[in-house]
Structures are given as structure tokens and as C-alpha cells.
Amino acid sequence: MTYKVRILVLMIIDTLIVLSAVFIGGYLLFDLQGLSRELMFTTSIVLVIAHHIFASMFKLYKGAWQYASTNELLRIFYAVTLSVLVASAVQPLFFDTFYARTMLVTWMLHILLIGGTRFAWRMYRDHYMKPHNNRxxxxxxxxxxxxxxxxxxxxxxxxxxxxxxxxxxxxxxxxxxxxxxxxxxxxxxxxxxxxxxxxxxxxxxxxxxxxxxxxxxxxxxxxxxxxxxxxxxxxxxxxxxxxxxxxxxxxEVEDLLGRDPVELDTEGIGDKITGKTVLITGAGGSIGSELCRQLCNFDPSEMILLGHGENSIYSIHMELQKTYSHITFETEIADIQHAERMQGVMETYMPDVVYHAAAHKHVPLMEKNPQEAVKNNVIGTRNVAEAADTVGVSTFVMISSDKAVNPTSVMGATKRIAEMVVQHLDTTSATRFVAVRFGNVLGSRGSVIPLFKKQIEAGGPVTVTHPDMTRYFMTIPEASRLVIQAGALADGGEIFVLDMGEPVKIVDLAKNLIRFSGFSEDDIGIEYTGMRPGEKMYEELLKDEEIDRKQVYPKIHIGRTTEVPMNNLKELFNTYNYKTTEGLKQVLLNIATLDQQPDSLLSEVRSEISIN
The missing domain is CATH 3.40.50.720 (NAD(P)-binding Rossmann-like Domain)
Structure with missing residues (x-):
């Protein structure tokens, strides 16, 4: 039944109910004797018209009566009462008489019949139209x-x-x-x-x-x-x-390992995002795409989705366009390693805020390919950051990692150097440059949980590197929300550290996933494979000299950093042969232990490792 036909049917039924209520009321009290036909006719017509007007005002024809509740009863009461009052006022106005008892009975019948038909339909639907069997x-x-x-x-x-x-x-x-x-x-x-x-x-x-x-x-x-x-x-x-x-x-295991959500400062975030142009690099990734979803809740005027993979950018673009039709979305397939391309994108859109989520993050892969880690995580970050500085972006937020603390891997070292890049730029730029550091994100691409799930589906075993290895975990939505909150708190130069809660043993995570999947350890089994190159037994969020226990916002800390003289860096560049993989890995780790980025660092890295 179409909407218009449904309205027409309800109006016809209500008209019959109204007329019935009037005449039944007159019959019960007076047996219709001694009642003016003109009065009854006029009262009936006025009551019908008034009923339809008030029924429309109180949306009686729009309610889905299979879900009727006390709110619907109240709407019926108001519509019927006002209709009867209007009809009652007509009697003394035009006929110098008022049949109070008749109108009272009419009012009661009116409510009873109007409400009864609605709820009778609900009862019929609930008890006769629904297949209860096999539920x-x-x-x-x-x-x-x-x-x-x-x-x-x-x-x-x-x-x-x-x-x-x-x-x-x-x-x-x-x-x-x-x-x-x-x-x-x-x-x-x-x-x-x-x-x-x-x-x-x-x-x-x-x-x-x-x-x-x-x-x-x-x-x-x-x-x-x-x-x-x-x-x-x-x-x-x-x-x-x-x-x-x-x-x-x-x-899911994410539900059980996640923490209770923090209430965001929506007003503060809204001041930075609402009505502004926002650019997200790595927008198709697990963190980048969730950042896009969360940012849309603050109504930016325009969002630029930049990424290297066309399929992932297409997917998030289609999803956001469908859900947030009032926001303008632009897509850019681009490689952050190309400085001129980044400059062109920034000049085209002139964003107010940039979230830099694009990065290589797989630890063992980056151990084998340190040049690519440098090009993407270090040089790429510099390209995006310098382009943001050139066009006068208000705030630049870089997504970092707990692996940047006392790094033992190429990935962690490049992330720490990237932090140094944005910290140094903050000292010379009007743009507020900040980094946000957190640990493993549950369910993100390349994380351990999707791997464990696949191994369980295949019948096992689940592979764990070491029985004592622990990691910090955070859900993707929580990480994204806190990144946005940190960006709103930025004064410039900070490294925000998200409170990751208590570390979790990887083997305990594996055991829980096996249990969640309906199996036992005897069914699936756990196999220890040994630690991989670059991995640490325990991750850290801050070095000892960086620790500042005071929270600037619930679950958000600011890490302190110390300056390092320029000549210490020059000694590092002169000591190692960076054209070999091992030499490059060593210099990256040494650079990453320093705490302040001099003007010439990136240019020297480029020349020494032959990266253009």
C-alpha cells in the first residue's frame, strides 16, 4: 500500500468513526429523539473536519502503528479532545444550545474507537501476520x-x-x-x-x-x-x-580489549574542523579511513582523501559520500614521496588542517627494505609537512608509533626521525606541527588479530613469536578519536602520547581469539616461532627523559624532548657507509636516538643514501 493510499484509507476509517461516535452518543442518551437534525449534522461535519486537521497536526496518519506506544496514545488524546472542543463550541454559537453529555460520550467513544482501531491492527500484526515458528x-x-x-x-x-x-x-x-x-x-x-x-x-x-x-x-x-x-x-x-x-x-576481541570511551571536547574540536578544509594522507588505510569517518561528524566543508592505492581511496570515498552528502569530498591518488605533487595538492585545496597517516609500518618488511622506509616515512613526511608549511596550513598532525621510542627497528627509527622532522619545522613555521604516538591498533591492516583469525580458520596452529612478548592495544575508533582530540589541543611542537592502558601478552590474545572462535587450544594449537628482526619484547610509549605523567586531556599526555647539538649529528653522518643496507639501518637507529632535528639533517640523509 502506497503512502497516499494509506492516508486516504485512514481518513475514510476515521471519518466513519467520528460519525459513528456522534450518532451513537446521541442514541445512547436521547435515542436520537429531540435532537435537532441540523445540529447533529453540523456537529458531525465540524467534528470530522476538526478531527482531520488535528490528526494531521499531531501526525496520527504518519505513525507506524505496529510500534505504537504511550506517545501515540497521547497524540490521539490531544487530537480527539481538541476536535470535540471545536465541535462543542459550534452548538451554542449557532444553535443556542449545548448537549454536554452527548459531546462527553462522543469524546469517549471517539478516543476508544480511534485508539482501538490502531492498536487492534498492531495486535493482529503481532499475533497473526508474523511467523513465530523457527525463531x-x-x-x-x-x-x-x-x-x-x-x-x-x-x-x-x-x-x-x-x-x-x-x-x-x-x-x-x-x-x-x-x-x-x-x-x-x-x-x-x-x-x-x-x-x-x-x-x-x-x-x-x-x-x-x-x-x-x-x-x-x-x-x-x-x-x-x-x-x-x-x-x-x-x-x-x-x-x-x-x-x-x-x-x-x-x-569481538576488540570489544573485550578496548577501554571505556573518553568524552571528546566536541566544542573545541568543532572550532578547528567545522566549516574547514581537511586533508588526510593515507585516507584509504585502516587508521586514515576511520579518521575520515570521525572527522565527518564535525562537519568540515571539504575533505581531501589522498592515498596511493586507488581501490582503498575509491571505497572510503563511496562510503563517505553516501553517509555525509552535505560534505564535499575530493580524491587524490598521489605518492607522498613526490615533493612537487604534494606541493601541487596543497596549493590546489589550501587545507586548514592536515592529518598525515600515510606510512610504511610493517616491521619485518622495513628491516629488509630500509631505503623504502626512509623514502616513505621520512622523506614523504617532510614533503607533506613542507608543502603544508608553504601554503599556511593551520595545524599539521602526524600519526606516529610507540616503536619510535628507543627504536630497535628501521620502522621505529624512521618514525622517530619523522617526528624530528615535524618538531623542527614547528620552530620555523607559522603552522602548528604535532605528532601523536600510540601502540598497536586492533584490527588494522597488518596487525596480529587478522593474522590469528586466518590461522584459526585454517585449523591452526596460531603462531606467536615469544611467550613473554607484550604489546599495547587500542581500537581503531578510539585511536582516531584521540588523534583528533590531540590535534585540537595542539599549540605546536608537541608529541602527544595516548594512554594505551595495560600491555597485553600476545599469547593471551591468541588464546582468547581461539576461545572466541569456539575452539580450544587442543583443537588449534599455539606455535612459538622466535622473535623477528627489529622486534622488541616490550614496547614503550615514552623514554625515561620524555616522561611527563600529567595528562593534558583524559588518556592524552605530552612527551618532553631535549635538544641535541648539531655536531653530534654530523659525526653520525661521517661514521657510517649509508649505501649498504646494514650501514643505513645503523645510522637510522643512531639518528633516531637524538632528540632535535637540525636544518641540514634531511638533505644530508638524502645525499648519503642516494635518495632523490
């Missing part, structure tokens, strides 16, 4: 706003495959109550008993504001029943329209 009996963990919303959607959707049969909730005041005809059967600790008693086949965690430690506790309780739970989307994704309530998904 999975589902336990909803959480009887609050999220759980109620999910239950309402599942009950109101004919296509839903889940049938809510019970809630589990720790709030004592909800115990033994029924919410939308579904009982609150116990607390989280009772999940095993609830599953057995209600023959539960499926579990959904419906507490969007759940703390990570509580999620871990609930997950463990669910896994004891041998039912792998799912989780409903975040309320912010539901409200923004990105996801539907019923788009539940499996609980």
Missing part, C-alpha cells in the same frame, strides 16, 4: 533502554529470526517484572540457569553503555552455557542512522 529463543542481557528497544524491534519485525523469551539484569528493582511481556528472569550470575529453564538458543547483550570489565564478565557467563553471545550496536550508531537496532553482531 530462536533468545535471552536479552540488559532490561534497560537498549534491551527494551531491541525487544520492541524484534517483536515488531516479521523478518526477525529471534524471539525474546527472557531478560537477565543485575538491577534488583527489575527482578521478577515483565517488560513487553518478557520476564526479567534473573541476574547475570543466573544466566546458566535462565538458559536451561527457558530453553534459550541465542543470547544478545543489549547494554550499549557497558564497561569493558562488565562485558568480559557477561561474556564469560555466556560462554559457560556454550552459547556464543552477540551484542547490539552502540546507541550513537543507532541514533546517527549508521546501524539499525537489530543489526546485532558477534562479540
Amino acid at each position: 530462536k529463543r533468545t535471552l536479552i542481557v540488559g532490561a534497560g533502554a537498549g534491551g527494551t528497544m531491541l525487544t520492541r524491534q524484534l517483536k515488531g519485525s516479521p523478518e526477525a529470526e529471534l524471539k525474546p523469551v527472557a531478560y537477565a539484569d543485575d538491577e534488583s528493582t527489575k527482578q521478577h517484572l515483565e517488560i513487553m511481556d518478557v520476564p526479567v528472569a534473573g541476574s547475570v550470575e543466573d544466566i546458566h540457569h535462565i538458559v536451561a529453564h527457558y530453553r534459550v538458543e541465542h543470547i544478545v547483550i543489549a547494554i550499549p553503555s557497558l564497561k569493558r570489565e562488565d562485558l568480559n564478565r557477561i561474556y564469560d557467563q555466556c560462554m559457560e552455557t556454550n552459547i556464543k553471545p552477540q551484542i547490539m550496536p552502540m546507541l550513537e550508531d543507532i541514533v546517527s542512522g549508521k546501524l539499525e537496532v537489530t543489526q546485532i553482531r558477534d562479540v
Whole structure:
């Protein structure tokens, strides 16, 4: 049924209801004797017209009545009451009489019939139009706003495959109550008993504001029943329209390892981003693409997506264009190693803010290809940064790494030198240059979790380099949000360090992933392969002399740096033969231990390693 036909049908039904209410009211009180036909006719016509006007004002014809609730009842009450008042006013105005009891009965019948038809349709739809057979009996963990919303959607959707049969909730005041005809059967600790008693086949965690430690506790309780739970989307994704309530998904290791989100200074960020032109390098990567999504929430006027891979830039461009149609998106397929190209892009768009996320980050690969690491991570960063300086970009934010601290790898060394590049430029430029340093990002390209998942899917074994190796982990959205927040806090020259929480043993991560996948270690197995070139047993976020424990914002620190005399750098350049791979690796590591970048450093690096 089309929208216009639906409106017409509802108006015809309501007209019949209004006329019926008037004449039934007159019949019940007066048996229609002694009532002026002209008065009844006029009252009926006025009431019909008034009803349709107020029904339109209160959107009675636009409501989806299969989801009707108290709000819809209130709208009916207001529309009917105002309609009857208008019709009542006509009687003394034109006929010098007023049948109060008749209009009172008419009002009651009007509400009863209008409301009754709507809710009768809902009951018919709920009980006769939906295929209840073969729906999975589902336990909803959480009887609050999220759980109620999910239950309402599942009950109101004919296509839903889940049938809510019970809630589990720790709030004592909800115990033994029924919410939308579904009982609150116990607390989280009772999940095993609830599953057995209600023959539960499926579990959904419906507490969007759940703390990570509580999620871990609930997950463990669910896994004891041998039912792998799912989780409903975040309320912010539901409200923004990105996801539907019923788009539940499996609980991932990222959910359990991530931390509770930090509230962003939206006003401060908005001042830097709203209405501005923003350029993101590496926009197709895992960090770059999430940066784009998060930045769009602050309504920049234009966003330039720059990357080297056409497929990834195409994908993020299509996604953003569809979701944020009010923002202008431009795509640039370009290599940051080309200085003239970077200069041209900057001059074309004149961005206000630049987020530099493009980099080579794979540690073992960069050990074998140090020249490429230098060209991309060092020279590429300099190209983008100098171009930003030339056109007067307001803020330049470089994405760095915890591997830049006391680096033992080429990748870490080049990232530290890149930090030195932007720190030095900040001393000579009107642009605010800052770096943001954080550890491993869960689920990013080349990270350990996608590798472990593939190994588990293949039947194992899962390969871990060393049983004692630890790493810091952060989710992609959290990292991106904190990068944006750090950029808004920038005065220039800082190295912002994100609080990564407690380090996680890689072997524990592997064990959890095996468990999440429904297997045991006996099924999959874990194999230790030994540490790879350039790897460290433990990562650091700050050197001892850099540590500043004070947070400038929740989970954001500023690292201190110290100056190093120029002659120390010249000695390094004169000591090693950079045209060999080992020589280059050695000089990179030595340069990266220094803390201040002199004017000539990059030009000397270029000449010594024959990079143009």
C-alpha cells in the first residue's frame, strides 16, 4: 500500500468513526429523539473536519502503528479532545444550545474507537501476520533502554529470526517484572540457569553503555552455557542512522580489549574542523579511513582523501559520500614521496588542517627494505609537512608509533626521525606541527588479530613469536578519536602520547581469539616461532627523559624532548657507509636516538643514501 493510499484509507476509517461516535452518543442518551437534525449534522461535519486537521497536526496518519506506544496514545488524546472542543463550541454559537453529555460520550467513544482501531491492527500484526515458528529463543542481557528497544524491534519485525523469551539484569528493582511481556528472569550470575529453564538458543547483550570489565564478565557467563553471545550496536550508531537496532553482531576481541570511551571536547574540536578544509594522507588505510569517518561528524566543508592505492581511496570515498552528502569530498591518488605533487595538492585545496597517516609500518618488511622506509616515512613526511608549511596550513598532525621510542627497528627509527622532522619545522613555521604516538591498533591492516583469525580458520596452529612478548592495544575508533582530540589541543611542537592502558601478552590474545572462535587450544594449537628482526619484547610509549605523567586531556599526555647539538649529528653522518643496507639501518637507529632535528639533517640523509 502506497503512502497516499494509506492516508486516504485512514481518513475514510476515521471519518466513519467520528460519525459513528456522534450518532451513537446521541442514541445512547436521547435515542436520537429531540435532537435537532441540523445540529447533529453540523456537529458531525465540524467534528470530522476538526478531527482531520488535528490528526494531521499531531501526525496520527504518519505513525507506524505496529510500534505504537504511550506517545501515540497521547497524540490521539490531544487530537480527539481538541476536535470535540471545536465541535462543542459550534452548538451554542449557532444553535443556542449545548448537549454536554452527548459531546462527553462522543469524546469517549471517539478516543476508544480511534485508539482501538490502531492498536487492534498492531495486535493482529503481532499475533497473526508474523511467523513465530523457527525463531530462536533468545535471552536479552540488559532490561534497560537498549534491551527494551531491541525487544520492541524484534517483536515488531516479521523478518526477525529471534524471539525474546527472557531478560537477565543485575538491577534488583527489575527482578521478577515483565517488560513487553518478557520476564526479567534473573541476574547475570543466573544466566546458566535462565538458559536451561527457558530453553534459550541465542543470547544478545543489549547494554550499549557497558564497561569493558562488565562485558568480559557477561561474556564469560555466556560462554559457560556454550552459547556464543552477540551484542547490539552502540546507541550513537543507532541514533546517527549508521546501524539499525537489530543489526546485532558477534562479540569481538576488540570489544573485550578496548577501554571505556573518553568524552571528546566536541566544542573545541568543532572550532578547528567545522566549516574547514581537511586533508588526510593515507585516507584509504585502516587508521586514515576511520579518521575520515570521525572527522565527518564535525562537519568540515571539504575533505581531501589522498592515498596511493586507488581501490582503498575509491571505497572510503563511496562510503563517505553516501553517509555525509552535505560534505564535499575530493580524491587524490598521489605518492607522498613526490615533493612537487604534494606541493601541487596543497596549493590546489589550501587545507586548514592536515592529518598525515600515510606510512610504511610493517616491521619485518622495513628491516629488509630500509631505503623504502626512509623514502616513505621520512622523506614523504617532510614533503607533506613542507608543502603544508608553504601554503599556511593551520595545524599539521602526524600519526606516529610507540616503536619510535628507543627504536630497535628501521620502522621505529624512521618514525622517530619523522617526528624530528615535524618538531623542527614547528620552530620555523607559522603552522602548528604535532605528532601523536600510540601502540598497536586492533584490527588494522597488518596487525596480529587478522593474522590469528586466518590461522584459526585454517585449523591452526596460531603462531606467536615469544611467550613473554607484550604489546599495547587500542581500537581503531578510539585511536582516531584521540588523534583528533590531540590535534585540537595542539599549540605546536608537541608529541602527544595516548594512554594505551595495560600491555597485553600476545599469547593471551591468541588464546582468547581461539576461545572466541569456539575452539580450544587442543583443537588449534599455539606455535612459538622466535622473535623477528627489529622486534622488541616490550614496547614503550615514552623514554625515561620524555616522561611527563600529567595528562593534558583524559588518556592524552605530552612527551618532553631535549635538544641535541648539531655536531653530534654530523659525526653520525661521517661514521657510517649509508649505501649498504646494514650501514643505513645503523645510522637510522643512531639518528633516531637524538632528540632535535637540525636544518641540514634531511638533505644530508638524502645525499648519503642516494635518495632523490
